[in-house]
Amino acid sequence: SFAGRHISYAQPILEAMSPEGFRVEIVYPPISAAPAFTIRKYFMSPITLVDMIKMGTASPELVAYLWLMLDYGRNIVIVGPTGAGKTTLLNALLYLIRPTAKIITIEDTREINIVHEHWQALVTRPSFDPSMRAVTAFDLLQVAMRSRPDYVIVGEIRGEEAYVLFQAFASGHSGATTIHADTVEDAVRRLLSRPMSVPPVLLSLAHIFVRILRVRRGGNVVRRIVEVYENLGGESPQLRLVFKWDPQSDAISRVAPSALLEAVSKSFFVELQELEEDLKAREEAISLMHKHGLSSPVAVARVASAYYLNREEALKRLREGKLP
Template identity: 45%
Template sequence: MSNNDEAIEVLDEYELEKGLVHVIIYKEPESGLYVYRVIEPPITDKLSNAITRVREYLLNSKFLIDNTELTNNKVRETVRSITEKLKLNLTDEEFETLMYYVTRDSVGYGKINPLLWDGLIEDIHINGPGKPVYVWHSKYENLRTNIVLNEGELDSLIIKVSQRAGKNISSAQPILEGLLPEGVRVEVALKEVAPNGPILTIRKFRSVPFTIVDLVSDGVVSAEIIAFLWFLLEHGVSMIIIGPTGAGKTTLLNALLFMIRPESRVVTVEDTREINIPHEQWVSLVTRESSTPEVANVGMYDLVKLSMRIRPDYLVIGELRGEEAYVFFQAMASGHVGLTTIHAGSIDAAVRRLISKPMSVPRALLPIASIFIEVGRVKLGNAIVRRVLNVVELLEVRGDKPITNPIYVWDRASQRFVKVGESKVIAGLISMGRVTEEEVARELERRRRLIEAMAQYGFRSPEAVFRVTRNYYVNPEGTYRKVLGGELP
């Protein structure tokens, strides 16, 4: 880093590519800023010359290395062949370094490629040429990196991104939104609308979704709360997850969907596809924006209306933002179970958003969404962690004030999830004769212990969680016994 390394407080260090790339996260002594430093393999004069010659050979031979269908193995074979033809005489270590840089800048995305590898990075923010790239890190939030793109590098990256997203961007259409082949969302704005730009933001999604066992193991939520929510989902209770940006709303939503009966018809509506569940009757609907007169624009409102006609058991909206909220609540009022998220810092703020334009949900309909789950980010030591902060039941809305029945809270002092009330929703199910008190007590306890055992034995993969859930619906006691014995059913 510098000659003053001993004065730098290192917070974290880990490898991204074994033996080649690693990361150091440290605190600058002068500014107090947290810095994310990517350390790539050093390039000697010999390697620099070899990399230049290989790139020139690829260019002159018109080798389509930018083709996103190429595998790393194919690139490796080609580069190995070129180094032999050029008689470069590289050691194994030198060849691996050459491979890294050639692959990074051709099949990959150049200097920012290591950031895409890091599973702890959620967002990448490029705020213009000559400025440090920033990242949103799941443990440390906003971090300045040591990566800076000059104007030419940023322009080349935007061209590559637009090609791979299959979208056009130009001074006439200076904004691009799309998905890259890696499954990450990209937003680009040119200088016509971003005078200090161009700017580029990449939002990453996990290819393997978090499960409820992941969340329990990581302390995001307790097994008792998951057992409670699972029981309510099975009995047709609708839920809304609220929280600020980056709090883990969609993560929790996706994890809860794994607990729905496998044969249920689940319809999801999203702007960008993030939800990923294994149900055979899962219907995924995604909006489509169009600036072409002949091509219809399909928004959230259109898709929520469509979903009503295809008879879902569970209607899931990735995030409520606009007029689709009214149709969503009408769907729940007509008997469909609804799950969604909403960007809000509290249940009071969520209710105010729901009753105001453009959502305009009638106050009388709001309690149909019986359960509100508040998630947030909290600082513990040097790390930022996600927690389920509150689970409350919405009883009614007076004016713009929600009347709630708190069930669970996260206590910061003890760092524990505490039950603070009894569920009126479950009491209602009992009074209607849908369940008995004995059944409720047995199921909540058995499911809590089942989830704790899954965490204990590491049954946290999506496949394992869905397997346990599927078998539990068929044979609850047998599944429970097997898992408690450390065996998957």
């Protein structure tokens, strides 16, 4: 047995978490020639978006953009293959959510780890015992919607829970998720097809698609956010590329103005110029955190909270190299 669960000839697959919080998968004959296991280790301290800037995965401009969009309730879908860093990026984004917001996360295996007072983590429960009912992501999403969260976060969508998540988006909840796909176009096709079966009219509620990959740089394998698309909606998805990674310069930069910024301005009755100033201020805050090495999860959460409370005071402290 492992983590309170058993593996045997009758139940030859086991997925669980180790006491240290590492993801473990074990397979057993007859589905493999011999017993085998995989352990996916994570950093003991979660990687933050400031860490990702240091690694070259993201840029201050891109982080500020995602921060602003998440703050204004735009829904984000992170796309990439296995091991690209989708969940790591998702986890890092959650540190920027307002401290007063209620967050519910739903996962098959507990990976998300954030510092937030109003965070409720839900985990699915498979069942191999006829007397014990399995609890699926579909079930947990229905529970989450009744809890009136501000943000619904699903670690990864694979099946019918995708439809329920987009129903949650349609009912006014904001959120983010990840999906396994090599390209954004492949992700859209998966969302529209069975078993996800998200109607095109609901797919327009996936406002932003972020594509992250593992790429080779100088003999090393590194992670890079390579594309960010805005979904302009309509009966079929209209994707607009707004950020793109350049392999030559190893930098991601804006390649088109944001249409979502104008949409946010109209939806929230905020002047477009005010939003643009806010975006620049967030970019400065992120850049200053990077400059002064303020990259720990606690530091990022603290700066985000201070920014919401008093932007100018937070920036003043950061310019001095101090935490607000």
